[in-house]
Amino acid sequence: QVQLVESGGRLVQAGGSLRLSCAASGRTFTSTTMGWFRQAPGKEREFVSAVSWKGATRHADSVKGRFTIARDNAKNTVYLQMNSLKPEDTAVYYCAARSGLSLYSDYTEYDYWGQGTQVTVSS
Numbered sequence: 001q002v003q004l005v006e007s008g009g010r011l012v013q014a015g016g017s018l019r020l021s022c023a024a025s026g027r028t029f030t031s032t033t034m035g036w037f038r039q040a041p042g043k044e045r046e047f048v049s050a051v052s053w054k055g056a057t058r059h060a061d062s063v064k065g066r067f068t069i070a071r072d073n074a075k076n077t078v079y080l081q082m083n084s085l086k087p088e089d090t091a092v093y094y095c096a097a098r099s100g101l102s103l104y105s106d107y108t109e110y111d112y113w114g115q116g117t118q119v120t121v122s123s
Helices: none
Strands: 002-007 011-013 018-026 032-039 046-051 057-059 067-072 077-082 091-099 117-122
Touching: 002 091, 018 032, 018 091, 018 117, 032 067, 032 077, 046 067, 046 077, 057 067
Parallel strands: 011 117
Antiparallel strands: 002 018, 018 077, 032 046, 032 091, 046 057, 067 077, 091 117
8 A cells, every 4th residue: 555645736826836745655665656647627637747666757748848757765755846837737736656667647557646736826
């Protein structure tokens, strides 16, 4: 089992920055791939970014060049640095974990989920 707790979401103006954090506990953090997903009202959950335990990363096209995912295995924490935020980035952001190295963008491939943190970008 992996327990995930997100933090860092808040209201921010367009063009601003936020850093989300996800603290993991439970099974060995270094054997997992970590992902960030988001879900806006009335929309499906969508992939944002993922990072393997070896440090390989993947980002959705909509956030490339603006968002960066990183992990600190010593702290069992994964981060999502979000820059140049847009109103369309408004959503609940979820941290997720799965075993293995594959950077899946399909949320059904992830086994463990946090409770989510709200990010609101005002125009």
